[in-house]
Amino acid sequence: MIYLDNNATTRIDPRVLETMMPFLTDNFANAASTHAFGVGASEAVKTARQQLADLIGAQTHEIVFTSGATEAINLAIKGVAEQYQAKGKHIVTLQTEHSAVLDVCKHLETKGFEVSYLPVQPNGLLDLDLLKNTLRKDTVLVSMMAVNNEIGVVQPLKEIGRLTREVGALFMTDGTQAVGKMPLNVDELGIDLMPMSAHKFYGPKGVGALFVRQRRPNRVKLEALLHGGGHEGGKRSGTLNVTGIVGMGRAAELAQKQLQSDAERVGKLRDTLENELLQISGTRINGNRENRLYNVTNVLFEGCDSDALIMGLENIAVSNGSACTSASIDPSHVLMALGMTETEAFSCIRFSLGRFNTADEIPQVVEAVKKVVGELRAMSGG
Structure with missing residues (x-):
């Protein structure tokens, strides 16, 4: 996992x-x-x-x-x-x-x-x-x-x-x-x-x-x-x-001692992941890319249902919103507040990294996402 x-x-x-x-x-x-x-x-x-x-x-x-x-x-x-x-x-x-x-x-x-x-x-x-x-x-x-x-x-x-x-x-x-x-x-x-x-x-x-x-x-x-x-x-x-x-x-x-080192290391992993995901056609970053925390990226994948994408990433844990509202069938209120349509909001994935993630995991995630996105778009005729 x-x-x-x-x-x-x-x-x-x-x-x-x-x-x-x-x-x-x-x-x-x-x-x-x-x-x-x-x-x-x-x-x-x-x-x-x-x-x-x-x-x-x-x-x-x-x-x-x-x-x-x-x-x-x-x-x-x-x-x-x-x-x-x-x-x-x-x-x-x-x-x-x-x-x-x-x-x-x-x-x-x-x-x-x-x-x-x-x-x-x-x-x-x-x-x-x-x-x-x-x-x-x-x-x-x-x-x-x-x-x-x-x-x-x-x-x-x-x-x-x-x-x-x-x-x-x-x-x-x-x-x-x-x-x-x-x-x-x-x-x-x-x-x-x-x-x-x-x-x-x-x-x-x-x-x-x-x-x-x-x-x-x-x-x-x-x-x-x-x-x-x-x-x-x-x-x-x-x-x-x-x-x-x-x-x-x-x-x-521990957090106080590692604030800077965690931010630098995890931030590099997030940036690498994000840059690779943006090479996939029909993707964009949600929110502000400058004023944000170093560990998270929220990505829109056009033509892909986020639940289907999450299920397709069998051994990778990601989310399509807050864990506290995961039972809701409504689109994310955060993404809707940014001006998205419901279809767009239902096509977004949050990747949030942490202290225990490694550089070796990033290419595996990118390849898995590319594969599932391609399969979902092929099924929908996109």
């Missing part, structure tokens, strides 16, 4: 697994227990909290551990909506956000909130003038993802943060595809809230975190979603997933 679906999930790094294993066997205590074993588990959580804070330029008390990015997104958006509705009930987001953000916003609309879903330009980037003209005095939250999960486009976070702060609103960026893959400093970018997920940067599934700014004068207040014990500073009750948290911390530490 050649795995090119790293935006859906990454393989756990063996060094992360090694760090986690003792907490599945001998060090199994509850981090909230006051005996020596519990204190040991608590210290391991503290270490992980520091590792994650260091990765994004935060302070340890600003990290809230969750079950993953979806829970962190819900906590952030619903928590802000509940706490700041006296200021206003206006939220601004993008049409190309992950479904976790869009579904929460749609839920809040049923509660009396007004949500502005901004379109993107054909290259997937936000028009900053449009954002500026959309922001209002009653805007309480701007939510715009750092890196799009389908096309890899990187939004101008610093400029978004500046415009958001000018109207006294909070800025949340979904960092799920960015954390651990690119430099991110929450202070430099003006970020107030940032969800993240361990399994997107070679950590375990089932654990994530939310950065919540706690430094004055921009301290963020959140209404908790879960009650029952007051864990995580009262923001997220529940027994801590010590094993997962330890793994997330170790993954963050």
Whole structure:
């Protein structure tokens, strides 16, 4: 199997697994227990909290551990909506956000909130003038993802943060595809809230975190979603997933050390793959080729159904959109927002590379894609 679906999930790094294993066997205590074993588990959580804070330029008390990015997104958006509705009930987001953000916003609309879903330009980037003209005095939250999960486009976070702060609103960026893959400093970018997920940067599934700014004068207040014990500073009750948290911390530490080397090596692999795929007639890259993350390319193959193409690549794992919407029969909302037709959107494949891909795999993928594309076009008479 050649795995090119790293935006859906990454393989756990063996060094992360090694760090986690003792907490599945001998060090199994509850981090909230006051005996020596519990204190040991608590210290391991503290270490992980520091590792994650260091990765994004935060302070340890600003990290809230969750079950993953979806829970962190819900906590952030619903928590802000509940706490700041006296200021206003206006939220601004993008049409190309992950479904976790869009579904929460749609839920809040049923509660009396007004949500502005901004379109993107054909290259997937936000028009900053449009954002500026959309922001209002009653805007309480701007939510715009750092890196799009389908096309890899990187939004101008610093400029978004500046415009958001000018109207006294909070800025949340979904960092799920960015954390651990690119430099991110929450202070430099003006970020107030940032969800993240361990399994997107070679950590375990089932654990994530939310950065919540706690430094004055921009301290963020959140209404908790879960009650029952007051864990995580009262923001997220529940027994801590010590094993997962330890793994997330170790993954963050490794990511910080390897940010540049991973970007250089994986970026070269992506560029080689992309350039070879573009030699196939009737192909083009979706999104912006300059402002995007190094590991992903989203390619349109004219005259080919993406599901059929995926099935034809028997030993190669790729995708035609977000794993979280894989059961949907609708075209990708991200690709449609770029101005594609439904036919075009159903003819696109996402290739997302990672730390464990090798140069030897690229020619194999190119040859396999060429073969399947040729067969599909022959069957359709193209």
